[in-house]
Amino acid sequence: MSTLPAYEAAMLPPGLRARLIPGINGLTMHVLEAGEPGRPCLLLLHGFPELAWSWRKVMPALAAAGYHVVAPDQRGYGRTTGWSADYDGDLAPFRMLNLVRDQLGLVAALGYGHVEAVIGHDFGSPVAAWCALIRPDIFRRVALMSAPFAGPPDLPEEDPNRQPAxxxxxxxxxxxxxxxxxxxxxxxxxxxxxxxxxxxxxxxxxxxxxxxxxxxxxxxxxxxxxxxxxxxxxxxxxxxxxxxxxxxxxxxxxxxxxxxxxxxxxxxxxxxxxxxxxxxxxxxxxxxLNWYRCRTTGRFEAEAQVFAGRTIDVPSLFIAGASDWGIEQVPGALRRMRELACTRMSGVHLIPGAGHWVQQEQPERVAELLLAWLG
Incomplete structure (x- = not known):
């Protein structure tokens, strides 16, 4: 896949800038930024079918509050290159642990030892959740949006009498x-x-x-x-x-x-x-789409089961639109997130006037909730 330049300044909202960062886990990563480098960093992860562009409306408010805000085009998306779109190619680079590895590499390339929070929307939500689950020392807080995280998969050996679904x-x-x-x-x-x-x-x-x-x-x-x-x-x-x-x-x-x-x-x-x-x-x-294939094939389930029973113990938050079916698409996931998967969840906020694209539909309210949570 050929490398394109970063977005030109003229196409970006005021206060945002774009650049390419090479050498991140095999990727050249396209990122949007707001705020000054060296300030406390917030990492924003988009979902499908979106881009770093989906965060354009909340980034200026977060930057104005004193943060360096970074939103990448994730592996498989936009102007980030180094991945293959071949349906018959290797799926392993798109598995969840490697998506977490991408974000670890980005944080290191930015020169940070940790970020104040990782914030994920839609399919970016489980990536953010796994970041906080696996490396709480680096991802000090986690905000999940639109897609509840019910925790890692259980070990089947714990219930040998369980009947197949x-x-x-x-x-x-x-x-x-x-x-x-x-x-x-x-x-x-x-x-x-x-x-x-x-x-x-x-x-x-x-x-x-x-x-x-x-x-x-x-x-x-x-x-x-x-x-x-x-x-x-x-x-x-x-x-x-x-x-x-x-x-x-x-x-x-x-x-x-x-x-x-x-x-x-x-x-x-x-x-x-x-x-x-x-x-x-x-x-x-x-x-x-390769992210979905990693999930539906079950090929990487055993790898995820390594973390069975592990909880997210950093401060957490959940935000979604009140009109978003994504919060209900997996029955019981919202309850499991609140009661089991996240031990320090400070709130579940369902925003009126927003559906699935909550940070685009109601950006002012999303920024307000995030900043209040960040303190």
Missing amino acids: PDIHAALAALPRPRKHYQWYYSERGADENMWRCPQGVHAFLRAYYHVKSADWPANRPFHLAGWTAEALAQMPTYYIMDRDRGMAETVAPEMPGAEAIAACRWLPERDLAVYAAEYGRTGFQGG
């Missing part, structure tokens, strides 16, 4: 309206092509995708699900539990907002969306 995929496919889980769809060979080469184009696809998972989509009214069963999961919107014979591009297309709604969307105006569309139009989505 029912095949949730067969059960979903057998529903009267046959369905499939989006994470396993994202693991299929054709998922990247479906979204990258969709008839409506990447810009329109992302507009519909971001819209349908935001508070702007009135059907986003999450509630607790009874359990990990096909009948319970099928109560979620189709961007999570998809129709069996549709790809994601076809799933979100009917919810494409009209011109008036797009013009009224202050949290993601067309000029901001164009940055996402240009980057994903160039790279495709496979880099981020």
Whole structure:
């Protein structure tokens, strides 16, 4: 993958700057920064399908409070290079422990012995959680956003009489309206092509995708699900539990907002969306999709079980949109995070007027909560 220059200053909000940092665990990492180097550092980790760009609205407020704020394009994304988009390539570089290794390398390259907090959104949330779980000496606090962390997987040897879980995929496919889980769809060979080469184009696809998972989509009214069963999961919107014979591009297309709604969307105006569309139009989505493949194949489960029973013991915080189904997509995960996985969680905040893209939809409130927590 060819190396592109960092974002030009003209495309960045005031107070932000961009640069490339080579030699980080095999990557040349593209990062956005705000605030002066040498100040206490905050590390911000994005999710899918986003970029460091997703933090553009909260970074200035955090920097104004005295922090050096750093947000990388993570492995598989944007202008960070050194990774392969080959579906048949090695998945190991995208496994969770190596994603943590990427962030350790970035902290070292920045010249810090530790960061004040690591803050992760969506798939960046488990990366942040694992950073704090494994290296609490370096990642002194952790804020998780939109995706609860239920802890490391258990050792199966602790319950040798446990029965195998029912095949949730067969059960979903057998529903009267046959369905499939989006994470396993994202693991299929054709998922990247479906979204990258969709008839409506990447810009329109992302507009519909971001819209349908935001508070702007009135059907986003999450509630607790009874359990990990096909009948319970099928109560979620189709961007999570998809129709069996549709790809994601076809799933979100009917919810494409009209011109008036797009013009009224202050949290993601067309000029901001164009940055996402240009980057994903160039790279495709496979880099981020490989993270899902690491999870769904189970290939690295035993490695994660090394940390079975270990808790996050640094100060922690959880923030999500009140209209975000992500907090309920794994039944019981929110409770496990609060009661078991995080021993020093100071609060769970569900922000009205925000869906899944909470730091973009309600950046002022997110920055306020983070700064109050940081003290």
